[in-house]
Amino acid sequence: MSHEKSCIIKHFSHFCSLTEEEKQLLTTLEESPTNIKSGALLWEIGDPANEFCTLKSGWAYSYRHLENGDRQILEVFLPGDIIGLREFAFSERLENVRMIDNGVVCHFPHKRMLNIFRRSLKLTSIMFAIGSRQQAMLTERLVTLARRTARQKMAHFLYEMYLRLRQTNPDISNQFRLPLSQEQLADVLGLSPVHVSRTFTGLSEDGLVFRDRHNLTIPDLQALCDEAGFDDCYLNDNIRMVLADSA
Numbered sequence: 001m002s003h004e005k006s007c008i009i010k011h012f013s014h015f016c017s018l019t020e021e022e023k024q025l026l027t028t029l030e031e032s033p034t035n036i037k038s039g040a041l042l043w044e045i046g047d048p049a050n051e052f053c054t055l056k057s058g059w060a061y062s063y064r065h066l067e068n069g070d071r072q073i074l075e076v077f078l079p080g081d082i083i084g085l086r087e088f089a090f091s092e093r094l095e096n097v098r099m100i101d102n103g104v105v106c107h108f109p110h111k112r113m114l115n116i117f118r119r120s121l122k123l124t125s126i127m128f129a130i131g132s133r134q135q136a137m138l139t140e141r142l143v144t145l146a147r148r149t150a151r152q153k154m155a156h157f158l159y160e161m162y163l164r165l166r167q168t169n170p171d172i173s174n175q176f177r178l179p180l181s182q183e184q185l186a187d188v189l190g191l192s193p194v195h196v197s198r199t200f201t202g203l204s205e206d207g208l209v210f211r212d213r214h215n216l217t218i219p220d221l222q223a224l225c226d227e228a229g230f231d232d233c234y235l236n237d238n239i240r241m242v243l244a245d246s247a
Helices: 007-013 020-030 110-119 121-147 150-168 182-189 193-205 221-228 239-246
Strands: 033-036 041-043 051-057 060-065 071-077 096-099 103-109 175-177 210-212 215-217
Touching (some): 007 020, 007 051, 051 110, 071 121, 071 182, 110 121, 121 150, 121 182, 150 175, 150 182, 150 221
Antiparallel strands (some): 033 103, 041 096, 051 103, 060 071, 060 096, 175 215, 210 215
């Protein structure tokens, strides 16, 4: 695969420019790709946590089941994301991870990540930045679940997905694919599927979002941003400044 087509290189390049050697190091994380079907379980709570995986294509999500059988989706992973970073210091998996749609996943052991740490300060810094950003997104999700209205929850999540997709695809338009089912959206936002449907209807009636199955159109991105009360500070990074200070 050429570097231009690598999702993980696009993902890392968002943080700062990479040399050819650094790009080559990253391509080692996309070796041995495995085709994974929609709905397949990548791992579950209690499994040994001895490797990461990169999402070369497709979407995935992490989740926990509650005692009453309800499911809470914790994080949605997009192409180029690294899954399992938070479990690096743990011997067992802390959450389940399942594919949303068909995709390609590349598994790699922790030792391969350590090799990258030894060989590149820049890639190590970016890896920490990615881990920090994942934690910030979880914190923002907690605020959404606890304090935002249903309309704000939906608007905030959809606008966040747009910004994250734009990270690896800067030419993305206001129309994009959102492969989550109504039930999955409900489990992300802490709503019922019926409430999700009603919220989409309300946003559509107000001209903010139009959904055709898994295709989403946002006529006015700024209007949706305003509806959500969106502050993108948790998606902005300053890794370039950090690297410049360390030079």
